[in-house]
Amino acid sequence: MRKLASAIVVVACLWLQACAGLPHRAPEPARPLVLISIDAFRADYYDRGVTPRLKALAEGGARGTLRPSFPSLTFPNHYTLVTGKVPDHHGIVANNMYDPTYPGANAAPALAWFDKTKNADGVWWREAKPMWTSATQAGLKVDVVFWPGAQAENDGMRVDYAPDFQKALDSRGRADLLLQRLDQPKRPDVFILYIDAVDEAGHKKGPDSPEVNTALAEADAAVGHLLDGLKARGIDANVIVVSDHGMISVSKDRAVYISQRLGDVPPDLVADTQIPSFASKDPRYDLVYYGAVAMINPRPGYGDALDKALIRTKPDHMQCWHKGDIPTRLKFGSNARVPAIVCLGDPGWQVGGLAPLGTDVGNHGYDPDTPEMTALFIANGPDIRRGVSLGRFDNVDVYSLEMKLLGLKPEPNDGSLKIVGKALRK
Structure with a gap:
């Protein structure tokens, strides 16, 4: 018996050692997770009374409002919502940006939405x-x-399904892409959907x-269509x-133009053709981003002129800072991708470069504490308490x-469950 017991112990130890080398696989979630961004x-x-499906979802679960991260732009905040990090920490600092770690100042690859x-x-x-x-x-299994x-490789991994963006596809059509995946032999565990009709x-x-x-x-109906499809299955x-x-x-009448602050473009300066199409045509600076928030890199020899025009003279209707002097509460400026100067328009005001701003009559990107920047949060499901009001909380949570x-164990991040955790049943 002792020999048999010893043999069993040896085999068990060998089995445990072998298993220790396998990649960790968490147990499947008790329930699938659906994440939708409108x-x-x-x-x-x-409160407009045109989203009955969302209203029913909120009344049967938890509702709150979200304080976006700065800058209150699409790419930075969507990455915050799935990483728990502010843009300064996750690196997506704007919808368009340079990465100065690439060789060549102006020829650096630039992310553009x-x-x-x-x-x-x-x-x-x-x-x-x-x-x-x-x-x-x-x-x-994750479908996005x-x-x-979502299409990018991250830490050596890609999601199971992430089709190319189809701008012309309406909200219901986007929901249908996910519903079609439900009829695969192996259903997804996580469904993620992005809808931009409201934007x-x-x-x-x-x-x-x-x-x-x-x-x-339209967005409300698409959410309902997706949830009905889940229920039917x-x-x-x-x-x-x-x-x-x-x-x-x-x-367009409420705008501050950087080139006007600098004065006329000297006639001997020629626009640099390496500047990306979204940047300023004024060769004295690169306008990496513009709108509610502007991000600027001075061209060689023009740093002092831009400092005087944007920072030392404190222009009306916007605030400008060197990246190292941005107010701490905005949690922005330490990332290498943040340009040298950041200007923030007063609510409703925009910051442009040389060319006139476009015809848009709505925008975002402002201080996260601006009431009109506050965003939606609803949670519902078997693991969510009913009738919970969370109030306003940071979207990193x-x-x-x-x-x-x-x-799953979260990666290090800037959020917590202190507020949003109140929505959980346990």
């Missing part, structure tokens, strides 16, 4: 690990429709327009619906809820 769904849009090839380049997204990468590494960054209408027609209400109804999921930021009315619902 871009630019301002928190008070909920309109360039799907660069959006899928993992180099831009490598400074933080998103929820979907952790889930994939744990053996969970159009969420920024499009808000920019083009303004937040108070009938077109925004129409877009809200017997899938009882935890659902989180969020937005990245709000929207405020703007006008949403990631912690996602990871808790998936049963």
